[in-house]
Amino acid sequence: MLTYDSTPQEHAMFMTAILLSQQYNMTVNGKQFAYRLEHSNGRDVIETLYRTCMAITENKIIGIVGPAYSSEARLLARLCNRAGFPVIGYSTTDPELSDRNAYQTFYRTIPSDIITAQALLKLFQKYDWNSTNIIYQDDNYGEGGLQAIKKAFTDEIKISQKIKYDLSTDHIDDLRSQLEESPSRIVIVWADENVTTKIIQLALEAGDILAPSFLWIFTALHSKMQLKDKQLIGMLLIRPVTPQIFNVSTNTTLLKDAIDIWKNYDNQSYPGDETKIDGYALYAFDSAWLLILGFQEFCQRNSNNCLSLVNTKHCFTTRLTNRDKLHQILKNISFLGVSGYVQFLENATDRLTRSGSHFIIDNLQPSKSNTNELYAEEVLKLNGSTSNLTRDSTTQWISTLNPIRWPAYSGAKQNHYASLKGVRLNITVPISPPFYMEEFNNSTNKTDKSGYLYRLISLLEQRAGFSSNLIVAPDDISYDELVECVRNGTYEIVMADLAQTPSRSNKIDFSVSIYDNYMRLVIRKSGKVYASWHAFVLPFDGHVWLVIGITLGMSVLLIFGYEKVEGKRQPDKKKSDICDQSILGSFLKSFYHTIGAMAQTGSELRVKSFGGRGQTILLWLTSIYLVSLLTSSMTTYFIEKQKKPWIQSIEDLKMCGKLSCDRIGVVERSQHEEYVMQHLMNGNQMDYHRLKHQRECYAKLLNYHIDVAIADSSSAEYFTQTKQYCQLEVVGFPFGKTDFGIAVPKLWRYKQDLDNHIMKLKEEGEIDRLLEEYFQEKYCDKKDGHEGVGDGLH
Template sequence: ALIQSLQKLCSSTINNSSSCLSFVKSSFCFDNRFNQSNLLLDALSTTQFLGVSGPVQFTSNSTNRINGLYYSLKNLHSVASGLSFVSVLEYVDPGNWRTPLKENVIIWPGNTLTSPSSRALLKGVTLRIGIIRGPPFLIVENITDNTGQTIIQYNGYIWNLLNLLKDKIGFNPIIQLAPSNQTYTQIVQSVNDGAYDIVVGDVTVTSTRRELVGFSNAIFDNSLRIIMRKSPDISVDLLSFLKPFSRNLWILVFATFIYAGILMCIIERKDNEDLESGSILSQFVLSVWYCFGNIVGYGVEFNARTAAGRFLTAGLYILSLILVASYTANLASDLTIAKSQGVISGIDDIKNKKIPNNRIGIRVGTASEDYYLSEISGGNKNYHPLYTRQQMYDELLAGTIEVSFLDDGIAQYVTNDIYCNLTLAGNGFDVGIFGIVTPKQWLYAQDLDVNILSLRETGQLEDLRQKWFEQKHCSDSTVTSTAIEIKAVSGLFVTFAVISVLSFLL
């Protein structure tokens, strides 16, 4: 409107165009004045035209437009001469959408008057699909064909899923393998930047990522697992067979031997033929031996002859019954725990600092890093950084790190099929899902979700899971044995060896 008013001013009232744009200049910018301001306002008040937002017209009594905003919604109609845009709705401010004076119907796709209620369909749509290397979700192999040329061949859970969706929906995929040096955070950002239309892989849905992109319904139920070396060395404790009883209880048992031996010697030495022929020391030793044999459940070479001796023997039997049963139960429990116990038993041991932070390997730019920072270290990046899964496996086997975090499906695949000397500790934690990464508010999100749900309901997703994650090729010899190892009771045999040597010397 201002441009048209200036054009009208300079063309109708002033012949010299340079003078119609003259100003009264001042050193202070706000004191500059347009010489023909009154004439410009008069020209502006008489200017009227149809703009993008409707008719534009002013009056001398107001600084606002007379008629306000105006929009027209047009529908493409097929007519005899071709195609024509027909106005079907008008928007006038103040007000709302309204039917124009000449009412026209809306013709929807398919030449129907009924408005469509279905979603936008992916059928026939070309999609740039980013895929992420990582067995068994995506296995990438270089194959030499009959002509001698090397071609890339894909396989795995994600590849099978893509083929199912392609056959079911009918989209046209353009497959792009994500660079191996990109982190998951960078790959997700690539969708937000428009490098891919969607990304299909083992991408965990997190709140941080949802702020950048959208996600489909779950394509894989996931949790994190602790992966570590199998069968770590356990230190040998030569006195482990004494642990079922506390030190004070052992002292009490030993004192009971001595006390009962003295009492038996006093009671039996005059009436027992096996005792009366020996010296006082011999009588005392035999009496203690008698008490020891009865407490541990084995007989000795003489029997009590007096009523008092038999009554004392009955007390020793009762004591033996409780002590031997308690010792046996506690020893069995201790040996079982010692046999099955590894470096850690679950995520709580990590949180309780049982392993130094610099011995915990964490892959940078993954959901496991987010979990570690939020749940374990309080935002402190004090872990041992890892950049690839292969680096994780290598450093676990080399002993550079003690444990690491890995997604459940991949962890089971690796420990069952690839690295038989790696194992999983404890149960899964940080339960979540994998989803297909899409742009936020993606037009085809509903169509993709409906078809993924259909695959789940028909059991096809479960079939893929069983195919790629529930097979086991590692030898059964790697299964933890239920037998107690020699080193668990080595101290007991060492003690017996010492006793046998002393008995020979005596």
């Protein structure tokens, strides 16, 4: 068998497997197993290919354990596809090597990078980290690791920076600036041991990108590396381990016999305790043992034609006979090794993790005996009882008895985002009452600052620990121009009544919403209401008046009939007052009596008939109902007439339907203009009245330059309740919902910290208290005598 130069423990355990097979008298065609060791460094794959070809032609090898690097394994596995030689990887983790169709004779005993990436996902979930940077070496191994992380993290964990380590130059371009400009403060290093050592040296030379500001997570770290620099305190190392650490079943008898041989053969490389044996060494043993068991079983089944080679003059023409039968045995083999159960997936080269996936995280901490040195302390372990390490599985990292020493030297967990503490921010604010206001104080000869945003900035400074330099924006600057200034770096951040819209979000980022905003219509209040001369008939429609007329006419006829009939039966002295000698006279008296009954005033005319009296009573009852109905209807009518503004909703302004376009005030280059163009003008250019700022619309309404203005709910509620603008009112329903947030550049490093502090202020009710202080004053409502709850902020 062929193997490649590796660490002393890996080399020793591979040798032990060969020697143990000899001790067990395990042979093939009566011959004991032997090995050949070759050197590789992961850099020169052609050299590794050449050495492998020499071993094939000179030593007639029939199987390969290794190489240690995925870049070499991919090439050698394709070569062995032609020859039929089995290649067993004990440290090659590239996810591409899992493809059984591409690598038909390749097997590996170590979990692939996909499993490691899923274990990292579980770590991020444990500490609620949602962003990271990744440094990777620019070869198949590094790029495979990057793809594995992207596949495992998906959209749940954002990769802020992907930083490539150039293997040809041993250099990273602008390492410090790339990390400092990143919003994430976690760095995953996906590189082999040698490259990781060089990356750490580059980081130490760059300065201020390790502890205490950043948390680095290594996937490999050289065991002999001298760790002394305090900038490495708190860093983490994730490494796969074998199941015996978690008391999962392994072949203890096989391990005991192997250790006995190891001690006798090379006692100096033995770590002194089987629990300290490197996981890769155990994987190397099981890789060699897999070939030994597979070859032995194959030859037992095919004693007449066992493992012969043909065309051995050149490695590219060499072929292993009966290769299909051999690989069928290897694919189906199952045994309990020193690293757990060894069995392979049906359609992949990966090992079936029957006992689970197992990882340890080491934490670099100051040595208790020598504070100038660091050592790796096991702080977390992951015992995957199943092979499922997806985000929804129940498998979790658990803590050991050793606490984690975080880079920031605090007991709290490391944050994945940059902190605002100690930072000085340049904050641009436009003059926009009540958000931000300035007034010169003659007594102090200074400018007093006030407003909702000014108070909010003070609260954030106290909570987040930053200081601010307030820059007042020019009066003639538009909202869209503020966005452009943030995008091109003229302004660092902007705090204003600036709404978040899709077009703006394509250019810059916004903090979490400070509050929800709607657009509102603002008009002048209506004057006194004058009723027309016929207003008393307006509450009833024509149908009601028709019924009243029919009722009146029928009552006149019925009373006239009843009294006329009754008068013929009675002497003149007992006749009713309605009954007259002439028909016309009797009819007019009946009409007079009916009107009196309907008006509830009565009449001096007396009715004598039973029917006439009953009809009179019915008229009285009807009149009571009609008077009540008329009173309530007229009250409702006049109230509605007094309160109903001339414009009801934003739809009344569509395509300038109710008034001329130049009577509609819209702040140019704002979310209002964007909404008007999209929803009211259907993209057509209309000559509406353009305003520079929201403050301008209220003055122009009072001066009759415009008849209606579109304003933000916050601004509208504030200005229409101030003494100067009591003649204005907000009408219609809110429309065009947006969020007000702080404008920051794309990928601004402090955004997460800012968002967290804003959310805490919201949860504690501080934001609501500020809103009530600046936006809930109802001066004009109190003045008008109908204090109530306005629309408020939405």
